Amino acid sequence: MINQLMAALYINEIELPCDEVYYEQLLTNQDIDSISTQLYHLLKIQGKLERVPDFFRQYLYEQYLQTIQLNLFVKHETTQILNAFEDRGMKVITLKGVCFAESYFGSLGARKTSDIDLLVKTDDVDATVKLVNQLGFTVEEEKIPGHFHCSYSKMLPGSKIPLVVELHWDLLKESTAQFNIEEFWLAAKPLGQYSSVKELSRPHVFYMIVLHGWRHNLDSLKYYLDIIQMIYFLKDDLDFDLLIKIAERHKTKKRIIRTLSSVYQEFPFLECIKPFPYKSSKKYLDFNSKKEGSNIYQKYSDFINYQYFSYDTPNHTIKEILATIIPAKK
Numbered sequence: 001m002i003n004q005l006m007a008a009l010y011i012n013e014i015e016l017p018c019d020e021v022y023y024e025q026l027l028t029n030q031d032i033d034s035i036s037t038q039l040y041h042l043l044k045i046q047g048k049l050e051r052v053p054d055f056f057r058q059y060l061y062e063q064y065l066q067t068i069q070l071n072l073f074v075k076h077e078t079t080q081i082l083n084a085f086e087d088r089g090m091k092v093i094t095l096k097g098v099c100f101a102e103s104y105f106g107s108l109g110a111r112k113t114s115d116i117d118l119l120v121k122t123d124d125v126d127a128t129v130k131l132v133n134q135l136g137f138t139v140e141e142e143k144i145p146g147h148f149h150c151s152y153s154k155m156l157p158g159s160k161i162p163l164v165v166e167l168h169w170d171l172l173k174e175s176t177a178q179f180n181i182e183e184f185w186l187a188a189k190p191l192g193q194y195s196s197v198k199e200l201s202r203p204h205v206f207y208m209i210v211l212h213g214w215r216h217n218l219d220s221l222k223y224y225l226d227i228i229q230m231i232y233f234l235k236d237d238l239d240f241d242l243l244i245k246i247a248e249r250h251k252t253k254k255r256i257i258r259t260l261s262s263v264y265q266e267f268p269f270l271e272c273i274k275p276f277p278y279k280s281s282k283k284y285l286d287f288n289s290k291k292e293g294s295n296i297y298q299k300y301s302d303f304i305n306y307q308y309f310s311y312d313t314p315n316h317t318i319k320e321i322l323a324t325i326i327p328a329k330k
Contacts, residue, residue, distance in 0.1 A: 001025060001288070002032075002221065007269040009042045010232055014269070016051050023056040031291065034112070034222040036063035038229070041110035068109030071098055073156065075108060077135075077163060078116050082197045084131055092128075093119040093188050093198045095168065095208065100226075103199075104233050112222070115151075115164040119184070122169045125150070129167065137165050148173065171208060175319040176311055178251045203242060206230050210243075211252065214259040217306045219290065227263050231274050244278055251312040258284070258310055 005026070008016045017023070026032055040060035043049045049057055075098045085092045094100075095117035098108055105111050120128045132152050141151035141164060148170035153162035172179045188198035200208065209230055213223035231238060247253040261280040264270050266287055285302040307324075311317045 002029070003267055003269075005039070006225075006228070006267055009039070009046065009048075010228065011269050011272055016048060018051075020053045023053050027056070027059060031221045033063065034220050035225050036060050037067040037112055038105065038110055038222075038225050040064040041105060041107050045106070064109055067112050070156075070159075071101070071108050071113050074098055074113050074116065074163065080135055081116065081118070081132065081165065082191075082194065084135060086194050086196050088127075088131070089196050090124055090127065090131070091121055091185070091196050091198065093184070093200060094191060095119055095200070096212070099191070099199065100205070104205075104229055111226075114161075115166055117166045117168065119168045119171070119181075121185075125167065125169055132165050132167070137163075171211065172250075172252070175323065176316045178249070180250065183246075202234060202237065203239065203246070206234065206238065207243060207246060207256075210256055210259050213263070214255045214306075214310065217290075217303070218259065218262055218287070221287070224263055224266060224287070227260070228267060228270065231270060235274055238274060240274075240277060248312075251316065254312050255310045258306075 001022075004017045004022070008014045036059070040049075040063065043052065043057075043060070052060075078094075078098055082092065082094070097113050097116055101111035101113060102108055118128075129150070129152070136154040137152035139153045139162065141153055143150060149166050149168040151164050151166045153164040155162050170179065170181050171184075184200060184204050185198075187201040187204055189201065191197045191199040199205075209226050213227055216223055218224060243256065244253060247256040257278050257280055260276050260278070261282070262284045264276050264279055265284060270276070285298060289298060290302065308317055308320055311320065
């Protein structure tokens with residue numbers, strides 16, 4: 001149902017839905033909160049806010065105000081951490097978060113941010129933990145066995161929800177890919193006036209965002225919208241051939257194709273922006289069916305296909321199955 005509104009925001013020739021009932025029904029979608037600030041920002045920069053019903057505009061505005069207030073604090077904390085890395089000459093790469101919102105949506109308040117994600121060198125993990133501890137992130141979050149990050153949190157003023165900093169030393173489990181994180185470091189560029197603080201190259205940002213969407217099985221509209229916005233933002237600079245070559249080298253091709261095919265299937269207007277030549281002919285479970293309308297067999301089948309058959313090699317599939325049967329020790 002969200003497709004009508006999204007198409008009108010990304011294709012100039014398509015008019016916004018004008019039926020108030022449509023917007024009332026949108027608000028019954030529990031996941032609308034996850035993209036409310038993006039919708040507000042897109043409507044605002046296109047001068048279309050006055051074309052949606054008052055109650056819908058007011059809802060988006062209230063969500064936007066909450067987000068900008070939180071993101072301002074997250075931005076402050078992020079800057080404190082990045083400055084500490086720079087002062088110590090320690091290399092770090094920003095992942096997602098407020099930097100992603102500013103770079104690809106064009107506004108600090110255009111995307112909800114719940115944590116601070118950083119990529120650090122494996123040899124620097126211990127030193128980085130000490131660094132974030134000194135900045136108040138002292139509560140260690142529960143570790144996920146076999147994963148590639150650790151997390152520390154601190155309480156926010158006036159909030160029951162803590163701010164979490166995730167320290168990544170990789171982006172995928174070693175057991176299910178032939179991932180080379182060094183490629184990302186070599187292609188990274190200095191962020192702003194920093195020298196030790198880096199940002200990923202644009203191709204690698206898109207690659208990461210697609211893999212992030214896959215990791216969550218596209219179970220929220222925010223994962224779709226991140227990918228859609230990057231496709232729209234990059235357009236002709238987005239090289240799908242290069243993306244697939246990288247994925248083939250890393251043994252992540254099936255994950256990339258599955259995820260992008262699902263996004264293009266859910267939002268067909270993307271074909272007008274940037275056709276995806278590697279789109280699978282397979283029909284994946286649509287978002288509404290995932291969340292509510294599908295029977296248990298369809299949901300189970302989709303999950304099994306995602307969880308165990310998204311891998312490029314039988315060996316990676318077997319390792320993932322074994323990891324389920326015999327979980328890694330904490």
